[in-house]
Amino acid sequence: xxxxxxxxxxxxxxxxxxxxxxxxxxxxxxxxxxxxxxxxxxxxxxxxxxxxxxxxxxxxxxxxxxxxxxxxxxxxxxxxxxxxxxxxxxxxxxxxxxxxxxxxxxxxxxxxxxxxxxxxxxxxxxxxxxxxxxxxxxxxxxxxxxxxxxxx
Amino acid sequence: xxxxxxxxxxxxxxxxxxxxxxxxxxxxxxxxxxxxxxxxxxxxxxxxxxxxxxxxxxxxxxxxxxxxxxxxxxxxxxxxxxxxxxxxxxxxxxxxxxxxxxxxxxxxxxxxxxxxxxxxxxxxxxxxxxxxxxxxxxxxxxxxxxxxxxxxxxxxxxxxxxxxxxxxxxxxxxxxxx
Numbered sequence: 001x002x003x004x005x006x007x008x009x010x011x012x013x014x015x016x017x018x019x020x021x022x023x024x025x026x027x028x029x030x031x032x033x034x035x036x037x038x039x040x041x042x043x044x045x046x047x048x049x050x051x052x053x054x055x056x057x058x059x060x061x062x063x064x065x066x067x068x069x070x071x072x073x074x075x076x077x078x079x080x081x082x083x084x085x086x087x088x089x090x091x092x093x094x095x096x097x098x099x100x101x102x103x104x105x106x107x108x109x110x111x112x113x114x115x116x117x118x119x120x121x122x123x124x125x126x127x128x129x130x131x132x133x134x135x136x137x138x139x140x141x142x143x144x145x146x147x148x149x150x151x152x
Numbered sequence: 153x154x155x156x157x158x159x160x161x162x163x164x165x166x167x168x169x170x171x172x173x174x175x176x177x178x179x180x181x182x183x184x185x186x187x188x189x190x191x192x193x194x195x196x197x198x199x200x201x202x203x204x205x206x207x208x209x210x211x212x213x214x215x216x217x218x219x220x221x222x223x224x225x226x227x228x229x230x231x232x233x234x235x236x237x238x239x240x241x242x243x244x245x246x247x248x249x250x251x252x253x254x255x256x257x258x259x260x261x262x263x264x265x266x267x268x269x270x271x272x273x274x275x276x277x278x279x280x281x282x283x284x285x286x287x288x289x290x291x292x293x294x295x296x297x298x299x300x301x302x303x304x305x306x307x308x309x310x311x312x313x314x315x316x317x318x319x320x321x322x323x324x325x326x327x328x329x330x
Contacts, residue, residue, distance in 0.1 A: 003207060006206075006207055006210055007203055007207065010203050010206050010207070011203070013239070013243075014239075014243045014247075017239075017240055017243040017244060017247075018243065018244075018247045021244055021247065021248075021273070025267075025269055113184065114182055114183075114184035114185030114186070115182070115185055116182075117181065117182040117184060117185065118178060118179065118181065118182035118185050121178060121181045121182065121282050122178055124282055124283070124286060125282060125285060125286035125289060126286075127286075128283065128286030128287055128289075128290055129286060129289050129290040129293055131290075132286075132287060132290035132291070132293075133290045133291075133293035133294075
């Protein structure tokens with residue numbers, strides 16, 4: 001029972017963090033930070049927009065499309081940021097973000113080249129551990145040396 | 153007596169869980185190494201492992217929260233602030249990872265439209281996590297060396313000594329006396 005309550009407390013804390021992040025993504029501050037970014041790509045939740053609002057053809061409002069706010073206005077400004085923007089409409093292929101071409105597809109492992117970022121991250125952490133942990137040990141030894149000198 | 157002997161000590165459990173989390177974190181920081189599919193599932197498992205880690209250290213968490221503004225020593229305060237930052241960072245890391253998931257969530261039947269913001273925040277929090285985890289490990293380095301020495305190095309050294317009986321018989325001391 002204790003474990004369940006504690007887990008729920010941790011999850012609630014995580015939920016608050018997530019809610020804050022989503023709230024920030026929808027805030028005017030995020031809009032100010034990235035004014036040219038479509039709302040959907042900024043992380044804003046998609047909203048219901050009726051056909052009547054967008055085209056004015058369906059005045060009855062019987063058909064409802066699922067769309068994201070602000071996409072129609074800023075899609076044109078984003079042209080060129082994705083590699084497949086021009087071809088996606090013609091071929092029906094999914095747009096691919098620029099720079100993803102070299103990534104392994106369908107979750108495949110990158111092989112020996114993939115070890116490099118792992119080694120880099122390990123080296124960074126080892127460096128931090130070395131500086132902080134061994135540095136504090138060195139300081140402690142220096143203090144001990146001073147104390148001994150003072151005692152003499 | 154037998155049940156008591158087989159019971160896992162809290163320190164040993166902490167060492168196993170923390171060691172696993174660290175290894176998983178290291179692999180998860182290199183999606184090119186593991187592949188995106190493993191990276192995503194590992195990230196989800198990492199979130200669950202963090203909850204386990206927090207549950208294992210719950211007494212410290214409660215005790216330090218109560219006296220953080222009053223009598224907590226400086227080391228504990230630094231630790232607390234760093235752990236809070238790490239919790240925020242890991243929560244955002246896992247959440248943004250879920251938001252840009254290409255394999256794990258679609259496999260569960262959930263499809264989300266990936267936003268550039270979530271991708272940016274995911275990269276940013278992942279980079280920050282490397283530094284914060286490094287600091288977290290550094291602050292607990294004394295405990296790590298002591299516990300690894302006790303539960304890994306000593307048993308392995310004892311086992312190696314038992315494997316080489318000829319050497320041990322040449323000495324007057326028994327392995328336990330070392």
